[in-house]
Amino acid sequence: xxxxxxxxxxxxxxxxxxxxxxxxxxxxxxxxxxxxxxxxxxxxxxxxxxxxxxxxxxxxxxxxxxxxxxxxxxxxxxxxxxxxxxxxxxxxxxxxxxxxxxxxxxxxxxxxxxxxxxxxxxxxxxxxxxxxxxxxxxxxxxxxxxxxxxxxxxxxxxxxxxxxxxxxxxxxxxxxxxxxxxxxxxxxxxxxxxxxxxxxxxxxxxxxxxxxxxxxxxxxxxxxxx
Amino acid sequence: xxxxxxxxxxxxxxxxxxxxxxxxxxxxxxxxxxxxxxxxxxxxxxxxxxxxxxxxxxxxxxxxxxxxxxxxxxxxxxxxxxxxxxxxxxxxxxxxxxxxxxxxxxxxxxxxxxxxxxxxxxxxxxxxxxxxxxxxxxxxxxxxxxxxxxxxxxxxxxxxxxxxxxxxxxxxxxxxxxxxxxxxxxxxxxxxxxxxxxxxxxxxxxxxxxxxxxxxxxxxxxxxxxxxxxxxxxxxxxxxxxxxxxxxxxxxxxx
Numbered sequence: 447x448x449x450x451x452x453x454x455x456x457x458x459x460x461x462x463x464x465x466x467x468x469x470x471x472x473x474x475x476x477x478x479x480x481x482x483x484x485x486x487x488x489x490x491x492x493x494x495x496x497x498x499x500x501x502x503x504x505x506x507x508x509x510x511x512x513x514x515x516x517x518x519x520x521x522x523x524x525x526x527x528x529x530x531x532x533x534x535x536x537x538x539x540x541x542x543x544x545x546x547x548x549x550x551x552x553x554x555x556x557x558x559x560x561x562x563x564x565x566x567x568x569x570x571x572x573x574x575x576x577x578x579x580x581x582x583x584x585x586x587x588x589x590x591x592x593x594x595x596x597x598x599x600x601x602x603x604x605x606x607x608x609x610x611x612x613x614x615x616x617x618x619x620x621x622x623x624x625x626x627x628x629x630x631x632x633x634x635x636x637x638x639x640x641x642x643x644x645x646x647x648x649x650x651x652x653x654x655x656x657x658x659x660x661x662x663x664x665x666x667x668x669x670x671x672x
Numbered sequence: 673x674x675x676x677x678x679x680x681x682x683x684x685x686x687x688x689x690x691x692x693x694x695x696x697x698x699x700x701x702x703x704x705x706x707x708x709x710x711x712x713x714x715x716x717x718x719x720x721x722x723x724x725x726x727x728x729x730x731x732x733x734x735x736x737x738x739x740x741x742x743x744x745x746x747x748x749x750x751x752x753x754x755x756x757x758x759x760x761x762x763x764x765x766x767x768x769x770x771x772x773x774x775x776x777x778x779x780x781x782x783x784x785x786x787x788x789x790x791x792x793x794x795x796x797x798x799x800x801x802x803x804x805x806x807x808x809x810x811x812x813x814x815x816x817x818x819x820x821x822x823x824x825x826x827x828x829x830x831x832x833x834x835x836x837x838x839x840x841x842x843x844x845x846x847x848x849x850x851x852x853x854x855x856x857x858x859x860x861x862x863x864x865x866x867x868x869x870x871x872x873x874x875x876x877x878x879x880x881x882x883x884x885x886x887x888x889x890x891x892x893x894x895x896x897x898x899x900x901x902x903x904x905x906x907x908x909x910x911x912x913x914x915x916x917x918x919x920x921x922x923x924x925x926x927x
Contacts, residue, residue, distance in 0.1 A: 453915045457844075457884035458874055458908060528884045532842035535883030537776040542678075542691065543769045545744030548893035554841055556886060630887040636912065638905030 457531070460524050465634035467521040468627055474514055475620075475657055485664055491597025492588060498596040502578050522564055529557050552626040559623040566616035573603060604668040617662040624654035673699040673759060676767040677712065679724055685779050685787075691769075701760035705748060706731060706738065708759055725783040731755040733896065736831030739838070740784055741771040746835035746894050753833065753896045773834050775843035777880040790880040791832050791848060797876035798869040799852045801861050814860050827854035829897045836891035836899070842883030847891040849877050850907035851899045857910050867918045870910035 453459040481501065484494040501507050552559065574596070577583055583594040603609050628650030632638065637646070674697045682689025699708050706728050713723035729737035733756040742748035748757045762768060770784060778786040828851070836847035853870050856862025862869070885904055892901045 449915065456874060457878050457882075458911050459915075461884055461908075462912065528886075532844070532883035532886070535776050535843040535881055536841075537774055537779075537843070539689070539774055541741060541744065541771055541774055543744040543771070548745075548839060549841075549888035549890040553886065553888040626887070633887050633901070633905050634885075634908060636905045636909035638902050 460528050461634045463524045464521060465631040467517040468631045470517050471521060472628060479657055479660055482664055485600060486667060494597045495593045495595055499593045525560060552622040556626060559619045562616060562619040563623060604665040610665040610669045613665045614662045617658040621654050621658040625651060628653055673701055673764045675699055675762060678767060678769040680771045681783055682780050685781055699759050703759045704755055705757040706755050725785050727785050728755060734831060736833040739773055739833060741773060741838055743769055746838040747896050751896060773838040775837050777882050778834060788834050794849055794873050794876045795852060798872035801856060802864045816859060820858055824855050824858040827851045827903055830899050831897060835894050835896060839890045839894035842886055844885045845877050845882040846885040846904050847899055849873050850903035853907045853910055854903040857906060867914055870907060870914040871918050874911050
């Protein structure tokens, strides 16, 4: 297996890890968004709570969720290792004048954007996931079924303007991260083909705008009580 | 034309360099950038000063010897080699900053001259084809579609100047390595070594200390030969399949 560990420590092997975990996290975002959108339903949070209860108790979902945590960490750690290597590759002396017009901003700042997203994930997990799993969330009764009322907790946080502001800002960072990351993942996988490039690019950019936008609209809508 | 030049001066690879400013009052817009430096050097030699060292050879844009990071761009503001850049691309009275390629794998030898032998070692690791002895093969013996031949030729136009490394924020050599892998991967002549080529060349690229591509595509925008990042995707495919399936044979083959 020496060849395999050698492969995973090569630049291209590490890039592959970042790309594959990135694509998994893109799929995760879509699923997470579908769940969150139920908060906008005018039913006192019932469908969201039933969904949240299912997600936090179902064995298969919990198994995938552990994998998801591992992939987030792997994505961040491997990207950090690559960033360190890349910084060293420039050498001790930096350019005095350097032009930026040959590449897009997001592509040059994936590390900063990723760090913002990682910090957001930590706050997000502390405020919602940890509360659901280890905290004391009030219980509601839906036709004799005891379900934890996560929606009320969400309501509480999204009534704070600063919290909504931070949330929306982080979704902006996510949008830029996806704008480059989606297309970049396919390029790294070697999936660059004239027949499909336009489709990958279009879907990637649409995803980068629509998904973070919908995520951000939820706290805004809840803050203003639409 | 008059220009102010801010040039990186460095005695040797172990010395500390710094910028030195020169006023150049005898510039014609028809001069090439290198001719402008020649005139500067003639003045410096007359004054008994050390001339500015820079790489150059064919001055026709085909050898890949010239370099220079001019005003934040490898080979200057146009998508061409420095030798094909003319002073009409600059304004009268402009301040032009000239730096060497900056990469750990390209150490400065003197002033603006960097050591690019790392590229040679990557080529030696796998950028070749087997040519066995025997009679001269017929030129059209192996059928190759024109489009494939053109695609391979486009990759082969890489002159190995290192502008991709200089332009990349990660000092990654992946555009160069991918062009060299592509020119063989596309053609039947490259088939004998195909399974090992990408693996060997990427391993050498990593060993030289080049960075990893983050798909910013700055290299493609700055490459004087317009090498496309499509080659990088091809290199990735070649590398993954190479890693998965290379070295299946048990005999050593003389190695």
